[in-house]
Amino acid sequence: MNRWVKVLLVTGISFLLCLIFFSLLSNFNIDNKMHENLNMLALVLSICLSLVIVNTISQKREKNIKDNSEKIKQIEELNKNFKKIRYKKRDIIQREYSRKSLDRVNGNDIIKYHIENNIKGLRTDIENSIYNISLLDEYEKNVAKIFEQESVNNTKYSDKKYKRIENIVLKKVIYTKKDFLIKIYLDAYYKSNGGNVHERRTGFRNYYELLELYKEWESGKKYEVTKRQERKIMNDDIRYNVLKRDNFTCQKCGITSKDGAKLEVDHIIPVSKGGKTIMSNLQTLCDRCNSGKNDKTKEDFETNDVCPRCGGTLVKRNGKYGTFMGCSNYPKCRYIKKIVKK
DSSP: OOHHHHHHHHHHHHHHHHHHHHHHGGGSOOOHHHHHHHHHHHHHHHHHHHHHHHHHHHHHHHHHHHHHOHHHHHHHHHHTTSOOOSOSEEEEEEEESSHHHHHTOOHHHHHHHHHHHTGGGHHHHHHHHHHHHHHHHHHHHHHHHHHHSOOOOOSSSOHHHHHHHHHHHHHHHSOOGGGGOOEEEEEEEEEOTTSOEEEEEEEEEOHHHHHHHHHHHHTTTTHHHHHHHHHHHOOHHHHHHHHHHTTTBOTTTOOBGGGTOOEEEEESSOGGGTOOSSGGGEEEEEHHHHHHHTTOOHHHHEEEEEOTTTOOEEEEEEETTEEEEEETTTTTOOOEEEOOOO
16 A cells, blocks of 8 residues: 555544544533634644654564565675765854955865864765765676565565565665765854854855865865964964963063063964964964064974073074074073074
């Protein structure tokens, strides 16, 4: 019997039962309008009840055939070779901190940054999609061979009914290319101090566009994009938290904001060398120390030389006439040493 015939049959029976139930309530003082409402409620309840009953019976039959079908077991064994994708569609929400930066938003740069840092597993899902699609040709050949096999009915259902339900289940478990084509919806916005939200929607990116961006990242074209996005992450909240953690003191020379120093937040490992905008990679430096450090790492910036005047550490700085060695206790100690080029 067709599923929809069953639905109509169960709906009719449920409706009659509901009418009988509500007719018993007619012994009470119920006006015509209330009576119409009860009839409508009876119809809605009967439809919902019939759908639940038919769906439960269908699921039970499908599970029974799934447990007994050799074809389905073989296809599920083939499916184990595929790598899972957590979800095919996802949203990327990018918050900008000025109207000007919102107008300059480049959706491809944002996606490349997410790929680079594997945010929410995006790079993993793209790589899994590529891997899964590469298996599909061989998979389809194996599925075709399984379909050529004769179905063995070990259940109480008739052969015709068994094959029909088995085909329904097979369509659900067999993978197709559409199962691995992930896509992204990208949205950028800026929230002003007054609470006004300015949105710039950058639209969808389908699997093939994501694949091109992934290939660009993989080939090494990601470098400038990653730098721009890493610097965009830096905001006033992060700066304040770093300054507060370091007691508003330069971590090289010890000068504080009370001494009139201009303090800046610096990447310990520079962004240009793969550094990330995270608290563990940020430090407080005064403008002079930060200028001297430039894009050097900690090892390049600091030396083992000792200041002969105060015993402080000599660090490399940039000045008007080039790079020189200066005391880390500046401005208390103004000792400098020229760097002799070899």
